[in-house]
Structure formats: C-alpha cells, structure tokens
Amino acid sequence: MSFIQVNNLCKRYQLGDNTVDALQGVSLSVEQGERLFLGGPSGSGKSTLLHIIGCLDKYDSGQVTIDGNDITHAGDKEMSLFRAQNIGFVFQNFNLMPVLNVYENVQYPLQLGGTIPPAHRREKIEELLLAVGLEKHARHYPNELSGGQRQRVAIARALVHQPKLLIADEPTANLDTATGDAIMSLMLDLSRKHGSTVIICTHNQELLTQAERCIMLRDGLIDEDSTATFTSSFAEKKYACI
Amino acid sequence: MLVFKIAWRNILRYKRRSVFAILTIMVGVAGIVLFGGFVEANYIGLRESIIRSQYGHLQIHQQGYEINHRRDPNAYRMSPETTRQAQSLLETAPNVLVTSRRLEFTGLIGNERNSRAAIIRGVDPDTEALINSALTIVEGEELDSLDPEGVILGEGLAQGINAQVGDVLTLLGTTINGVMNAVDVRVVGIFQSFAKEYDDSAMMMGLDKAQTLLNTQAVDSIVVLLDDTDTLPAVVADIGGKIKQQQLAVEWQEWYKMTNYYQKVVDLYNGFFFFINLVIYVVVLFGVSNTMIVTVMERTSEIGTLRSMGMQRSGIIRQFLVEGLMLALLAALLGVATGNAITWFVNSLDIMMPAPPGSSKGYPLSLQYVEDIWFSTVAIVATIAFFATFFPALQASRKAIVDALRHV
Ligand SMILES: Nc1ncnc2c1ncn2[C@@H]1O[C@H](COP(=O)(O)OP(=O)(O)O)[C@@H](O)[C@H]1O
C-alpha cells in the first residue's frame, strides 16, 4: 500500500446559497519518500487537497489513507495528535510565532508531540538551525528577520519533529525568485535527509516541469499526473461524487 | 513553562491594550479595597462609639432581668452579695479592663419653674468615666466620687428645664417600698452621648446618692469594658463557664443585643458596598472581555498555525486562559497594592468624619486594612477574567483550522 492513498476525494464548500465544488473526485497515491509537486491555476483546489491530506480539514466523500491510517472518521483529537507526530507544514506567510525567538519557534513542535526525547531536543534544534543557516540568529525574533530567513525558520520548525510528511503550500510565493529557489532547494534537501515524503504546491512553472512528479489540478480535478499509473476519463471523475 | 512565557510576552507585545485592561481592573480593585476599608472603618467607629457611649461590651444582670425588669424593676436587681461575687469573678478574667455598677430608674428633675421626667442612672463615677469615654462633657465637669451631690444632665434635658452648671435641682423618686422621696442635687456638667434622643432625657449621678433615694443597696447591672472588642466571644465563653461553676443567679447580654441600631447601619452600608462592587465588577467584566475578544480575534491565524502543528483545542483555550488570568491577577494585585497605598496615605491625613445618622458625635477617619476584601476581590476578578477569556477562546478553538489559517 502506498504511503498516501486518496480515492475519489470530493470536497464542497457552502457559502450562503453558493456551493463551490473544490475537489470533485481526486484520486492519487504517493509513495514513501516521494516528492510531489502540485500545480494548477488559482482556485483549482490545491490548498484544499493539501489541507485534507494534512489532516486539517474534513471532506465530503471519498477516502484518504496516510501511512495506513484512514483519517476519514478520525476525531479532532486524533487528527491533532497525528499532525503533531507525523506532519510538518510550511506556509506561504511563514506563520511564525511573533513572540517567540528563532530557537523557540523551532522548539515549539517538540512540546506538542513527536518522538524526540527531551534530552536530545536541544541537539536536534541546533542541528536544524545550522542546516538552515540560522545558527547565529537563534535569539532573534521573527520581525528582525527577512522573508527568506523567516521561511528558513519555518522549514526548520516543520522538520524538527522528524515528520513523515512535509506539506508546503506555495512556500515561495512571498519571496523573490532567487530567495525562493534557495528556499525550495533547501527544503527538498533537508526533507530528503530526513526521509520525509513531501508535497509542495507552487505556481513556479520551471519547478513543475523539472519535478520528478507533478500533478496539475483544474477545477477540482486532476488534469495531468506526470507519473500517473492510471488515467481515468473525465466523465468518470465528473460523476464520481454525487 | 512555555505557555506562561508566551502569555507574558503577548501581554507585553500588545502594550496599549494590556495597559488599558490592567488600569481598568486596577482602578476597580483599588476602589473596592478603599471603599471596603472605609465601610469597615465606619463599622468599627460606630461599634466602639456604641460600646463606649453607654452599653459597655457586656452587662451582667440578675437572672430574669431582661424579661421582667420593665414590669417590676425593683424585684430584678442584683443584691450586694451577688454583685460583689460577679465583680470579683469579672475582674480576674483576662481582657476585662474595668467593671462598673449601675442603678437605673426614672424620676422627676427640676426646680420651682420647670421639671421633667428623666431616665436616671446611678453610677460608680470613677469607672463609669472610663466606660463612657465617648460621652462628651460639653459644659462643666464629669461626675466625681468626691462630690456625691453632683449630677450631669444630657444636653437636651438641661435645655428642657433651663438648667445651668452650678444650679441646684430637686430630684424626686420612689423608694423600693413605694414611698416618694426627694434629694437635692447640683448640676456639675452637661453631656452629649452617642444618641441625641437619649440626651434629651438622660441624667447621671453617683450610685450612693441614687441608692439612698431609692432606699436600696441593689444595682441593675454591672457594665463590663474589655481592652479589645475582638476578644468578646472568648471572654463571654470564659465568664459564662465560671458563672455556671459558681452558680451565680445572673444573666448577661452582649452590647449588640442591647441595640439593633448597629446592625441596621451595617445592613445599610453593606447594601451600598454590594451595589458599588457590582458596578465595578461589571466594568471589569466588560474591560477584560473586550480585551480578550480582540486579542483572540487578532491571533486567529496564529491559532490556525498552532492547531496545524498539532495543538489540541484545549491547548488553545489554555493558552488564552493563562494569558487572561495572568493579566487579571497582575492587575488585581496592583489594585490591592494601590488601594492599600491610598489607604495609608488617607489615614496619614487625619480626617475627621461627620456624625453618623442619629448620633451627635463625629470620629476620626481611619480606613481599615481588610484582608478578606483583598482575597475575595482578587478571587472574583480572577473568576471574571476566567469567564471573559474562556468564551472567546472556546469559540476560537472551535473555528475550523483552515478558516483560521486563511484569516489575515
Ligand atoms: N473556506 C472556503 N469557503 C468557501 N470556498 C472556499 C473555501 N476555501 C476554498 N474555497 C473555494 O474552493 C476552491 C478551491 O480553493 P483552493 O483549494 O484554495 O484553491 P487553490 O489553492 O488551488 O488556489 C476555490 O474556488 C475557492 O474559492
């Protein structure tokens, strides 16, 4: 069985009288250690898919299994615990805690769960700060850092508890191209070292074309899967969620 | 603990908002501490005035006195023997400062032109002066045991019969055998006691002369003054035991059983105090909830981030509760400290208070330090902060994580 298994995933948002079908029957599988890029126009459902795979959101139908765990019927507590132990997030807006310094921000996930014993935490944090090149900024606060530096902190924070899955939603969208490229390769390097499976969604065409594997979404459907093992017809997908 | 560190740094981070909330609570708490100290000062002032104006802390009577003496005063007085025994028992008890005998009766006081019915009290002049330390001589002098003819009149009574210090008056009374009797007395002083109504008909004289007039050796009461009002319950327990032991045929009454005036004033002030507290706490509630609602709203995306890292809903609530409580407790403690500082300052000004309703004498303002109020105020403010924080935090923790993350 694959590390991530998504079958016929549908998600509908209700906004007053309007309904938006954000995902209309998405199926995919991701192997352990794989690095998957998600592309597609804005509004195509990338974030929605990432949130569901990241155990942040519920869905209407279909099935999602991560590392053998079917999260369809999991409650809030289980999902939280699962995230704390298995998933790291990198966001477009960095989302650092403004009142914590760099060291404390990276330390934070270790307090929420994870498997690293307290005695080894310091070592782990310092190792990651070194890896993202911020060992000299450990006592700095986020507002004293540049965007690129902040995202480095976020990457260290996302990986400190050695998650099996790293999810990044447009991590370079708020950075200039050069910084963005550096951040992207840092993230890919580090996650490989940690053996984490990675799903990144991006608008960067270059990255998408170079990617080992890339899935393009359109209107809540998979438009193209560069290493897809099967391709179902458009009609099949369309009527998959009723 | 990280949760405390984060809470504290957030309080510092949102300075203006924190200062506003802290000031609201501080001013409210300081107000309660001050007003509570003022109310307590009034209770104590009133209590001591009442005790020292005529009642003493405690009075000892012949058994059955309280129920029967109005109907048959002569039959329910203490014999000299009982009086002596009771007095020697009292004088060896701890905390008893002084005891004094009284003989109470009514008579007619006046001269050729004017006379009035008077409530007359025969007293041991030397000890009575100690008990009536709140009784002010407005003209002339106090009673003197060396001047058995001397009497003092209440201000209202003196005016009623147009008597001046130095006047010789005639006092008419009835002996215990039912025979009319008269003695000449001389006005040595005019007094104000605690209650005006009393002064309108009150007169005091030496016990010996009073006993002569009534042709008796008995007394109505032994008035007991303690060195500290707070020791009254202990003293009563002690004396009660000894009275039983010696099988003395006496009963006793504490000062607050002799007048309901004190309790009425206390109830009135308590009503004010409660109302003021209520108003202050409502203001505190709005201040804290306003602060915490804004705080929680502003940190919505942070909540989303924390949740995405695996923090439970309870963890979110805990974080904000710690923050709200930290802010409130800090402010409440500052408020108590401020209240006490102002109390100290006001006391150092030596302000005189006007006479309370129905009385004729003022007393010095001495705001009290009431520890119970400190603790209850801090506890109530903490409770208010808990609820003012809990509900916004609960609501925030229930928000869908993805919505919280999207919140800018
Ligand atoms: N919370 C929401 N409420 C209503 N509609 C939403 C919500 N989140 C996303 N959508 C809609 O779902 C669709 C997919 O959104 P999203 O997954 O954010 O796309 P992408 O990340 O690819 O830009 C869009 O049409 C968006 O407007």
Ligand SMILES: [Mg+2]
């Ligand atoms: Mg998106």
